[in-house]
Amino acid sequence: MGGENRGVDLGTRFVKVAEGKTKVVYDYDADHYLLYFKDTITAGDGARRDVIEGKGVINAQTSAFLFKLLESSGIETHYVGMYDERTMIVRKLRMVPVEVVLRNIATGSIVKRLPIREGERFDPPIIEFFLKDDARHDPLLNYSHMEYLGLFTRREAEQVEEVMRRVNDALYNFLLSKGLILYDFKLEFGRLGDRLVIGDEITLDAMRVRENGTLRILDKDLYRKGADLETVRRSYEEFLRRITS
Numbered sequence: 001m002g003g004e005n006r007g008v009d010l011g012t013r014f015v016k017v018a019e020g021k022t023k024v025v026y027d028y029d030a031d032h033y034l035l036y037f038k039d040t041i042t043a044g045d046g047a048r049r050d051v052i053e054g055k056g057v058i059n060a061q062t063s064a065f066l067f068k069l070l071e072s073s074g075i076e077t078h079y080v081g082m083y084d085e086r087t088m089i090v091r092k093l094r095m096v097p098v099e100v101v102l103r104n105i106a107t108g109s110i111v112k113r114l115p116i117r118e119g120e121r122f123d124p125p126i127i128e129f130f131l132k133d134d135a136r137h138d139p140l141l142n143y144s145h146m147e148y149l150g151l152f153t154r155r156e157a158e159q160v161e162e163v164m165r166r167v168n169d170a171l172y173n174f175l176l177s178k179g180l181i182l183y184d185f186k187l188e189f190g191r192l193g194d195r196l197v198i199g200d201e202i203t204l205d206a207m208r209v210r211e212n213g214t215l216r217i218l219d220k221d222l223y224r225k226g227a228d229l230e231t232v233r234r235s236y237e238e239f240l241r242r243i244t245s
């Protein structure tokens with residue numbers, strides 16, 4: 001059934017430790033969480049919210065596939081395996097509340113903030129850090145801000161940037177081989193011992209992907225721009241089909 005109710009099932013067996021706009025985290029065992037993907041889609045820091053039946057399954061599968069792709073390129077993620085079709089088993093990280101964005105092509109918030117034209121290509125890519133704080137609309141952070149707020153030291157921020165570039169090399173080339181252009185993506189990191197590991201998700205909610213040539217939008221911009229929910233669902237489904245075939 002809907003992504004909301006299935007979570008109740010897990011809730012009878014596991015302790016819920018966190019709930020976000022699109023995912024629920026349960027305590028699985030000493031070293032692992034369960035990450036349950038809901039059917040919700042949101043925009044504008046949660047100001048708009050809808051339910052797309054089946055989206056949670058598509059996003060869980062998409063995320064699992066892309067995490068495995070990164071692992072096969074030697075990039076460490078929290079992914080361990082699947083618990084069910086919409087629930088991932090992940091390693092427990094101590095998440096850092098920062099959204100790290102890498103941009104290959106200009107679109108979204110950066111063209112509103114800086115004198116940059118939509119569609120401009122960044123070479124090398126631009127990397128930005130935002131504080132996860134809906135009430136403050138995710139403010140942009142510099143190294144000093146992050147150091148002061150106890151988020152990432154400068155050294156860690158540089159390590160994170162290096163991981164972002166490696167992820168981009170892997171993802172960009174993989175998606176291009178599927179006829180898709182990776183405009184930008186967002187990752188979140190967490191601490192595992194003294195290492196920084198990729199957590200959260202990699203889905204069309206957190207990256208921008210356009211069809212090579214036509215520049216047709218496949219990602220959450222469809223929803224941001226007001227497309228009907230069935231169009232959004234079909235696009236997310238098409239993306240999963242294309243990357244897995």
Ligand code: TYD
Nearest residue numbers: 099101108109110184185186205206207208
């Ligand atoms: P960005 O253009 O900064 O934000 P907006 O969605 O406001 O236009 O987003 C760049 C990419 O990072 C885009 O693919 C969406 C993703 N992202 C998130 O998923 N969550 C966030 O909080 C932010 C800032 C970005």
